[in-house]
Amino acid sequence: MNVTTIAAAEWAERAEKLHSEGWQVLDLHGLDRLRLTPSEPRFEVVVQLLNQERKERQTVHVVAGGDPPSVPSVTTVWPTTNFMERETYDLYGITFEGHPNLTRILMPDEWEGHPLRKDYGVGKVPVEFIPQPIMQIDSPGQTPGSGTTSVQRDRLGQVLVEGDSP
């Protein structure tokens, strides 16, 4: 397999060149090298290309640096990468500069974290709920707000901040 690794800055120019040579993108996805050797740079965008005339394939790894990791979008060169870049953003948190609609595609909008990252714990999130306002019910005999403890919870019910209410 023909594999090359390039920096994110070279990607836009390289994409134009590959496109003019007749290469078409068949797949574009992320790779988290956290537990691979070498583990740096951590995030890469892996592009699978096919040339139908030459009957050849090649793979290009684009190094995604920065926080959040980012690479230029190639949707203007290959429109097919639209969904693929959204999927990579969704599952790896790699952003694509210049993408027309970089939103989550497989996970729900309000999801936190990027599931295919290697440090994303499996089973960390028990159940998925749409956030609901938490009702504060005061116990009888108490005036509202006096002596009750206000608890700030995140959308999964885990306690974020505990403290006396004002």
Add this chain to the structure above:
Amino acid sequence: MSTTEITSTKLVSELEERGQGAFVETFDEQEGRMVINMGPVHPSTHGVLRLMLVLDGETVIECLPVIGYLHTGIEKECEDNNWRGAVTAVTRMDYLANFFNEQAYSLAVESLLGIEIPPRAKYIRTLLAEMNRLSSHLVWWGTQGLDMGAMSAMFYAFRERELFLDFYEMVTGLRMNHGFIIPGGVWEDLPLGWERAVRNITNLMPKRIDEYERLLTTNPIFLERTKGIGAISAQDARDLGATGPIARATGIDWDLRRDMPYEAYGDVSFSVPIAPEGDVYARYRVRIAEMRESVRIIEQIAGKMPKGDFRHQDPKLVHPPRREMAHSMEAVIHHFKLSTQGYTVPPGETYVAVESPRGELGAYVVSDGGTSPYKCHVRDPSFVNLQSLAKMVEGGLLADLIASIASTDPIMGGVDR
């Protein structure tokens, strides 16, 4: 630079304000435009596909697929299974073409292992894959007819599909989600009497395909609803990454089975049907012709089936036969090691693609030298082909949208994975 734009500006800005999953339904009185949601629960969307549509009367102005309702994190699940166990996960992706998922994944693992599987294993895999192409196309044919108002098409297609499911049950023990093709070969040899079962199917299918053609191919209502509908050009198909019958129906002469042969496809002769029009009817003709070619391939494969091992004989890689475990200590040790821990695969990465009924199905597998895949990504053709749907339907009538969805043949299990 390409000319195709697939950005739906109006819907995108609406969704940016209210979130991707927002249930947007509006009616702009001045422009007379309406935003409606089709799906995710709609009989003709073939699963949980949701389409956000901007309509002007009955004309579709914009179409934006919203997906993810069936996302089950199969790629993540693979990372927690061992190399053999991940087959059980990947087979559930495209649930009408199970064997292709297993095949792509197994070929990728074999290429990392650097092993060559026995010829009989290759032939069994090819046989099952072509059977699967037929049974998958039968579901497409039935639903295409059903969506066009020809309800009996569904009955005919599912009658024959039963033959294939029975054959899978005979060979693998299951009707779907087989987990039968494994890295190193196949799980079991073909059962006694398989030739007869295959012969039954190959004798019957050409007649039945003639019957299908008599039902729909020249049916005036069907022609009216499919000819010239949902057309895309070859350039659009290439830009939008469409593969398989959608691309071949625009005149792109490309089939992985012929152009980059794998398994036993190098040993059989078949032709690759193409059609130049790019509309729904062209896709219909291509798929019908593909069904006939698949029957031809099955006949040749069954006639040439070599004798010998049905899987790789490395005891560190595949389970020992049951009978050996009764008297061989070594076999018991190997069985224990394989069942509890699995085997390791040398570090590396690979991308292997097969021609599934919907197009190029690729598996990208990375190993870190451990007993489970470090990463297993599947390029599912349904996911990519869905992008060309917007191009097919924009500017057409709402009723024609149904024809286009059916001819795209998306399987949501594969789209959302």
